[in-house]
Amino acid sequence: MDQPSASRINDFALKVATVNGTGSASANGLLLQALFRMGIPVSGKNVFPSNIQGLPTWYEIRVNKDGYTARSPEFQLIVAMNPESYARDIEEVVSGGWVIYDSSKELDDEFRRDDVTFIGLPLAQMCVEHFQGARARILMKNIMYVGALAALLEIDMDIVKGMLEEKFSHKKHLMDANYQAIDLGYNYVQEHYEHPLPIRLEKMDANRDKVMIHGNAAAALGCVYAGATVGAWYPITPSTSLMDGFTEYCKRFRVDPDTGKHNFCIIQAEDELAAAGMVIGASWMGARAFTPTSGPGISLMSEFIGLAYYAEVPSVFFDVQRTGPSTGMPTRTQQGDIMLCAYASHGDTKHIVLFPGDPRECFEFAVAAFDLTERFQTPVFVVSDLDIGMNDWVIPKLEWDDSYRPDRGKVLSAEQIEELERFYRYLDVDGDHIAARTLPGVHPKGSYFTRGSGHDKYGRYTEDSDAYMEVMDRLLEKVESAADHVPAPEVHRGEEASSIGIVSIGGCHWAVLEARDDLATRGIQVDYLRVRGFPFNQTVDDFLAEHDKVFVIEQNRDEQLRKLLLMETACSKETLYSVTYSGGQPLSKGHVLDGLAPYLEEALMGVGS
Amino acid sequence: MSYITKPVARHPKMPRNALGLTPRDYEGTMSTLCAGCGHDSVTAALIQAIFELDVEPHRLVKLSGIGCSSKTPTYFVRDAHGFNSVHGRMPSIAAGANAANRDLLYVGISGDGDSLSIGLGQFCHAIRRNVNMLYVLENNGVYGLTKGQFSASADIGSTSKAGVANRQGPIDPVNLALSLGATFVARSFSGDKAQLVPILKAGFRHNGFAFVDVISPCVTFNDHKGSTKSYAHTREHMHEVIETDFVPLRAEIKTSYAEGTARAVTMHDGSVVKLRKVDDTYDPTDRGAVLDYLGEVATRGEISTGLLYLEESGEDMHGFENTVDTPLVELPHETLCPGSSALAELQKEWV
Numbered sequence: 001m002d003q004p005s006a007s008r009i010n011d012f013a014l015k016v017a018t019v020n021g022t023g024s025a026s027a028n029g030l031l032l033q034a035l036f037r038m039g040i041p042v043s044g045k046n047v048f049p050s051n052i053q054g055l056p057t058w059y060e061i062r063v064n065k066d067g068y069t070a071r072s073p074e075f076q077l078i079v080a081m082n083p084e085s086y087a088r089d090i091e092e093v094v095s096g097g098w099v100i101y102d103s104s105k106e107l108d109d110e111f112r113r114d115d116v117t118f119i120g121l122p123l124a125q126m127c128v129e130h131f132q133g134a135r136a137r138i139l140m141k142n143i144m145y146v147g148a149l150a151a152l153l154e155i156d157m158d159i160v161k162g163m164l165e166e167k168f169s170h171k172k173h174l175m176d177a178n179y180q181a182i183d184l185g186y187n188y189v190q191e192h193y194e195h196p197l198p199i200r201l202e203k204m205d206a207n208r209d210k211v212m213i214h215g216n217a218a219a220a221l222g223c224v225y226a227g228a229t230v231g232a233w234y235p236i237t238p239s240t241s242l243m244d245g246f247t248e249y250c251k252r253f254r255v256d257p258d259t260g261k262h263n264f265c266i267i268q269a270e271d272e273l274a275a276a277g278m279v280i281g282a283s284w285m286g287a288r289a290f291t292p293t294s295g296p297g298i299s300l301m302s303e304f305i306g307l308a309y310y311a312e313v314p315s316v317f318f319d320v321q322r323t324g325p326s327t328g329m330p331t332r333t334q335q336g337d338i339m340l341c342a343y344a345s346h347g348d349t350k351h352i353v354l355f356p357g358d359p360r361e362c363f364e365f366a367v368a369a370f371d372l373t374e375r376f377q378t379p380v381f382v383v384s385d386l387d388i389g390m391n392d393w394v395i396p397k398l399e400w401d402d403s404y405r406p407d408r409g410k411v412l413s414a415e416q417i418e419e420l421e422r423f424y425r426y427l428d429v430d431g432d433h434i435a436a437r438t439l440p441g442v443h444p445k446g447s448y449f450t451r452g453s454g455h456d457k458y459g460r461y462t463e464d465s466d467a468y469m470e471v472m473d474r475l476l477e478k479v480e481s482a483a484d485h486v487p488a489p490e491v492h493r494g495e496e497a498s499s500i501g502i503v504s505i506g507g508c509h510w511a512v513l514e515a516r517d518d519l520a521t522r523g524i525q526v527d528y529l530r531v532r533g534f535p536f537n538q539t540v541d542d543f544l545a546e547h548d549k550v551f552v553i554e555q556n557r558d559e560q561l562r563k564l565l566l567m568e569t570a571c572s573k574e575t576l577y578s579v580t581y582s583g584g585q586p587l588s589k590g591h592v593l594d595g596l597a598p599y600l601e602e603a604l605m606g607v608g609s
Numbered sequence: 610m611s612y613i614t615k616p617v618a619r620h621p622k623m624p625r626n627a628l629g630l631t632p633r634d635y636e637g638t639m640s641t642l643c644a645g646c647g648h649d650s651v652t653a654a655l656i657q658a659i660f661e662l663d664v665e666p667h668r669l670v671k672l673s674g675i676g677c678s679s680k681t682p683t684y685f686v687r688d689a690h691g692f693n694s695v696h697g698r699m700p701s702i703a704a705g706a707n708a709a710n711r712d713l714l715y716v717g718i719s720g721d722g723d724s725l726s727i728g729l730g731q732f733c734h735a736i737r738r739n740v741n742m743l744y745v746l747e748n749n750g751v752y753g754l755t756k757g758q759f760s761a762s763a764d765i766g767s768t769s770k771a772g773v774a775n776r777q778g779p780i781d782p783v784n785l786a787l788s789l790g791a792t793f794v795a796r797s798f799s800g801d802k803a804q805l806v807p808i809l810k811a812g813f814r815h816n817g818f819a820f821v822d823v824i825s826p827c828v829t830f831n832d833h834k835g836s837t838k839s840y841a842h843t844r845e846h847m848h849e850v851i852e853t854d855f856v857p858l859r860a861e862i863k864t865s866y867a868e869g870t871a872r873a874v875t876m877h878d879g880s881v882v883k884l885r886k887v888d889d890t891y892d893p894t895d896r897g898a899v900l901d902y903l904g905e906v907a908t909r910g911e912i913s914t915g916l917l918y919l920e921e922s923g924e925d926m927h928g929f930e931n932t933v934d935t936p937l938v939e940l941p942h943e944t945l946c947p948g949s950s951a952l953a954e955l956q957k958e959w960v
């Protein structure tokens with residue numbers, strides 16, 4: 001066990017335990033932002049229940065001067081604001097750590113531990129003394145613990161107050177109350193406790209040119225920048241904030257200044273089937289259209305996904321994964337839809353899938369998804385997860401190249417159609433497996449009949465085996481040819497060649513990087529490849545072939561990425577080992593090391609957690 | 610861009626519309642439906658209506674779900690863009706397509722299985738959304754394409770070919786559409802082209818979701834004695850509540866009607882729909898009264914037909930969404946992409 005009593009500057013994790021619906025989210029956001037502004041590498045993970053009010057909820061913050069911001073399951077400090085979850089919260093703090101609790105009500109002896117320090121703050125009592133009204137008292141309690149933490153951890157109070165000022169500059173009475181609450185918490189610690197604690201903060205300069213944002217907002221912005229005009233959706237955690245973001249940015253950037261009318265159309269559909277249909281209808285018409293959803297939505301959309309695949313209609317699907325199957329644990333993360341998205345729908349299908357690893361890639365891959373879907377005229381999935389989508393991440397500033405022009409693929413203009421003798425929708429005239437399409441309303445000669453039923457390369461209905469297979473074979477080649485166009489994998493190699501490799505995906509990345517560095521300090525070099533797109537490109541095949549042992553690290557029970565690699569590369573079963581975690585929390589270094597331990601036993605003696 | 614294609618066959622006696630096209634130019638491929646199927650008559654009525662409305666073929670969008678009825682978009686206007694989608698989900702394709710390009714003319718063809726069972730939800734929500742389109746439900750009381758099972762529009766007591774009586778209550782799409790706030794609700798019969806054509810034309814010109822329930826008998830599975838969706842039964846029990854004349858924009862209104870029996874409604878584009886009440890107590894603009902009246906007629910075992918309800922002042926989906934007048938597909942990238950300086954500015958809020 002760690003001994004946090006030794007001073008740990010900018011290297012610890014804390015957890016705030018509160019009750020859902022009591023406004024703690026904004027206090028926790030304030031905390032995270034203050035640390036970010038202090039220039040310290042930081043991450044925040046919101047662990048929330050599927051509930052609107054009343055159930056326990058947690059917010060975890062990790063600061064790490066070396067920049068490791070994957071989830072840490074070890075907490076040096078707990079802010080225990082929810083008596084309902086005292087038992088479990090207090091148990092979670094590491095030996096030698098600290099527990100902050102509301103001492104307005106005495107703490108039951110059963111919760112006491114000898115090996116941690118209890119810091120009681122009479123928060124409720126101070127609230128009653130200083131604030132009027134039930135709601136204000138609840139809200140200000142949250143701000144008070146931020147003040148107390150500021151004293152205990154040495155958070156820069158100027159930064160905190162500056163943020164309150166930005167936030168409440170138009171609501172003076174709220175600003176005053178917040179100031180007062182911050183000071184109450186801060187001063188109480190000053191007067192009653194030794195401070196700062198050995199775990200504390202110090203300003204750094206690690207966040208220059210960085211921003212803090214969640215993946216769903218970044219993805220939404222990517223849709224705006226890519227020129228998407230139609231968004232259809234049905235609310236589902238954890239994807240809802242993607243459409244919220246799209247709405248917000250559209251209102252900001254897409255309202256016609258002269259008329260006040262919208263250069264976009266957002267439709268809240270009756271269900272995910274309808275949302276998928278709307279995306280297909282709009283894309284067929286030539287708009288860039290998308291739908292954000294999560295696993296249950298993809299299940300419902302499956303029939304339509306097959307239609308888009310077979311009729312070759314562009315369509316972009318964001319799957320912000322949550323823990324399945326069925327409703328599963330809707331507010332926990334997972335990577336359980338890898339297989340689902342790769343082959344969604346009945347019959348022979350195979351799709352282009354992009355796997356962002358952080359919000360920056362959510363932005364970039366959103367743009368790439370629209371280019372790919374139009375170029376290859378097939379559904380494209382951007383598969384992130386709850387952790388990437390909903391949690392705030394510190395990422396390098398987003399960049400935009402103003403010379404970007406949408407890749408519309410082979411869309412014939414009226415002039416091009418005019419030139420044609422006759423237009424055949426599914427005829428591959430130049431051998432790249434992609435047939436030109438026309439848009440409705442453009443030219444009479446461009447009209448054709450789109451159908452999900454059997455068709456030949458001329459677009460005619462068919463029940464003829466050869467004619468059917470000819471089209472289907474082309475579709476396979478078409479989607480496979482996208483392997484060279486999806487984002488290439490990210491590869492990390494040591495200075496010397498290693499026979500051991502790790503392959504992972506999406507948000508596993510950060511825990512894997514940390515674990516890999518950890519192994520390196522123990523003399524174990526492992527190479528690492530992060531898959532970012534499907535179909536896999538040659539780099540993935542080569543990487544697998546170059547290593548004797550490859551560990552596939554992913555967040556699901558069924559080794560979905562490993563199985564996909566086995567099916568879609570030449571790699572043998574014997575080479576690919578599996579490390580899975582499917583419990584719903586973001587991956588941490590410990591998961592990786594524990595998973596590797598049995599295989600690297602000798603080399604790893606003493607490592608793990 | 611406007612294109613007038615050369616008519617396919619120039620029979621000298623063929624009528625021509627304002628674009629110089631003949632009805633033949635509005636035909637599609639040969640129907641593969643059973644001889645005598647009501648759906649083919651609906652197709653014929655659609656061809657006539659579209660021809661008479663001088664529609665540029667490539668500006669028409671034909672959409673459908675799955676079923677015998679949903680196959681028919683291939684049988685009319687070959688130069689229009691068509692989309693035969695999946696079972697019961699055509700309304701969502703229509704909503705998306707219309708969202709992207711509001712300037713085209715949309716017609717959706719569906720069946721009673723397609724709209725009232727698997728697609729009931731989408732049907733209802735397209736009405737609520739008021740997607741600007743003509744929606745034709747070719748209603749035969751059975752699933753034709755899967756060989757004759759009862760559909761949700763089958764009446765209680767109506768028998769199958771094997772003599773089994775349906776016992777579950779029907780969903781009446783006209784009632785449903787009215788109660789959901791549809792702004793254009795009509796019922797007609799595939800065997801009454803004179804009634805159907807003006808209704809279809811008015812439906813095309815309606816600003817919003819124009820719903821037309823067409824009793825369209827399935828000769829193979831539901832045209833026997835004992836069926837309430839047969840030709841004979843429909844002919845015998847049809848009760849025309851209102852007659853419809855469609856007067857296109859700029860045409861002179863020649864016929865004169867007796868005071869109080871006719872009502873003229875000006876459509877979005879300026880054309881006029883004349884509604885002649887057969888029963889002068891009937892008010893096609895009073896939703897509650899229409900529902901009551903139809904209920905009464907139904908209890909007598911009769912089938913009300915005509916353009917039963919019309920409200921031309923409502924907002925369609927684009928009105929609700931406040932979308933620009935220019936079709937979204939025509940907006941240039943420069944208008945849509947905020948650019949790098951806006952991105953830099955926005956990100957100042959992310960620190």
Ligand SMILES: Cc1ncc(C[n+]2csc(CCOP(=O)(O)OP(=O)(O)O)c2C)c(N)n1
Binds near residue numbers: 721
């Ligand atoms: C998801 C799905 N389930 C079932 C079917 C099979 N199916 C095809 S058409 C049809 C019923 C069509 O009935 P209706 O809409 O009334 O059309 P009709 O053939 O009577 O014109 C069914 C059940 C299908 N195509 N798709």
Ligand code: SF4
Binds near residue numbers: 642677828830
């Ligand atoms: S089965 Fe019935 S609905 Fe289908 S084509 Fe034949 S007659 Fe028409």
Ligand SMILES: [Mg+2]
Binds near residue numbers: 720748750
């Ligand atoms: Mg039917």
